[in-house]
Amino acid sequence: MALSSIDHDIDRWLAGFRLDAFVHRHAAIVLTHLPAAVREDLMGDPNFHLCDYEPGPGVVMYVPAAAPGRNRASRSVVLKRTLRHRPAAFVTWLIAHEFAHAHLRHAGRWPGEDPELAADGLAATWGFPKPR
Numbered sequence: 001m002a003l004s005s006i007d008h009d010i011d012r013w014l015a016g017f018r019l020d021a022f023v024h025r026h027a028a029i030v031l032t033h034l035p036a037a038v039r040e041d042l043m044g045d046p047n048f049h050l051c052d053y054e055p056g057p058g059v060v061m062y063v064p065a066a067a068p069g070r071n072r073a074s075r076s077v078v079l080k081r082t083l084r085h086r087p088a089a090f091v092t093w094l095i096a097h098e099f100a101h102a103h104l105r106h107a108g109r110w111p112g113e114d115p116e117l118a119a120d121g122l123a124a125t126w127g128f129p130k131p132r
């Protein structure tokens with residue numbers, strides 16, 4: 001399959017979430033680097049939601065979430081638009097880390113593993129190590 005076809009699918013899928021242009025662009029970069037099975041796990045899930053917001057005084061965030069089915073929680077990733085003030089490597093790591101949580105359903109990769117270490121470990125295997 002041509003990479004441009006994947007890029008097009010990613011772009012079209014992201015457009016449905018109406019993200020800020022900066023967030024959209026960096027989410028697209030991360031999605032392009034995910035293993036196909038992980039990308040399909042997220043993009044193929046109608047209960048997966050992605051949204052962004054501008055943090056500030058008095059901001060009340062509304063997180064859209066599909067009604068979870070029985071034994072099947074919906075997955076949401078919420079990103080702050082203030083990420084635009086951070087270095088690119090931090091932005092892509094943060095987005096990959098959040099996608100990893102969603103993919104792992106906030107669990108570890110194995111029983112007992114800390115979910116934060118799991119998300120960082122998985123993000124690193126996708127090419128987005130935690131910036132030091």
Ligand SMILES: [Zn+2]
Nearest residue numbers: 097101116119
């Ligand atoms: Zn985390």
